[in-house]
Amino acid sequence: xxxxxxxxxxxxxxxxxxxxxxxxxxxxxxxxxxxxxxxxxxxxxxxxxxxxxxxxxxxxxxxxxxxxxxxxxxxxxxxxxxxxxxxxxxxxxxxxxxxxxxxxxxxxxxxxxxxxxxxxxxxxxxxxxxxxxxxxxxxxxxxxxxxxxxxxxxxxxxxxxxxxxxxxxxxxxxxxxxxxxxxxxxxxxxxxxxxxxxxxxxxxxxxxxxxxxxxxxxx
DNA sequence: CAGTTCCA
DNA sequence: GGAC
Numbered sequence: 490x491x492x493x494x495x496x497x498x499x500x501x502x503x504x505x506x507x508x509x510x511x512x513x514x515x516x517x518x519x520x521x522x523x524x525x526x527x528x529x530x531x532x533x534x535x536x537x538x539x540x541x542x543x544x545x546x547x548x549x550x551x552x553x554x555x556x557x558x559x560x561x562x563x564x565x566x567x568x569x570x571x572x573x574x575x576x577x578x579x580x581x582x583x584x585x586x587x588x589x590x591x592x593x594x595x596x597x598x599x600x601x602x603x604x605x606x607x608x609x610x611x612x613x614x615x616x617x618x619x620x621x622x623x624x625x626x627x628x629x630x631x632x633x634x635x636x637x638x639x640x641x642x643x644x645x646x647x648x649x650x651x652x653x654x655x656x657x658x659x660x661x662x663x664x665x666x667x668x669x670x671x672x673x674x675x676x677x678x679x680x681x682x683x684x685x686x687x688x689x690x691x692x693x694x695x696x697x698x699x700x701x702x703x704x705x706x707x708x
Numbered sequence: 709c710a711g712t713t714c715c716a
Numbered sequence: 717g718g719a720c
Contacts, residue, residue, distance in 0.1 A: 548711040564710065624710040
């Protein structure tokens with residue numbers, strides 16, 4: 490998709506920003522669905538609460554996490570893995586809301602991944618000061634399927650590197666409604682999120698929180 | 709090494 | 717910012 494003069498100046502329509510090989514930011518892609526997505530998150534957290542998790546090395550991640558869909562990503566001292574049962578509730582993860590699934594599949598298709606069938610959605614809650622260090626998503630079985638990441642709430646700075654930890658890292662601001670899709674040659678690229686800052690321009694407590702939905706095909 | 713790490 |  491290309492931008493015309495109108496879009497370039499003032500349109501809220503979505504546009505595509507290439508950030509690497511087989512990797513794009515779909516700017517404003519989910520802008521019309523933001524309120525409904527946030528309401529879904531609000532409902533989901535009652536069924537499967539946000540919790541901080543421990544890395545295999547014993548450090549506590551700062552970001553609050555939950556999941557929906559057939560499988561959820563968890564971390565503890567035993568390692569990273571996908572499980573069908575939420576260890577906090579002892580029940581299956583909540584079903585993936587239809588809207589989540591639709592947004593993820595359409596974003597993937599827009600990015601050139603025609604047959605994305607996500608079976609897992611990790612929901613990350615970033616509060617002020619929290620971050621996600623540079624890492625790879627490599628716990629999935631089928632690396633031919635992309636990663637789809639939806640940004641909601643406060644803006645954040647996304648880091649996108651290469652397949653090696655030593656590769657240079659680019660930084661991109663992510664705003665509410667933006668969707669990042671990476672796969673193919675970028676599927677195993679390192680990525681992360683800089684410590685979240687309060688929105689100096691909206692001190693009226695629009696919520697000092699950022700949510701990120703990360704869709705994967707785990708199995 | 710998905711670290712509010714730790715060091716400089 | 718880099719190393720572990």
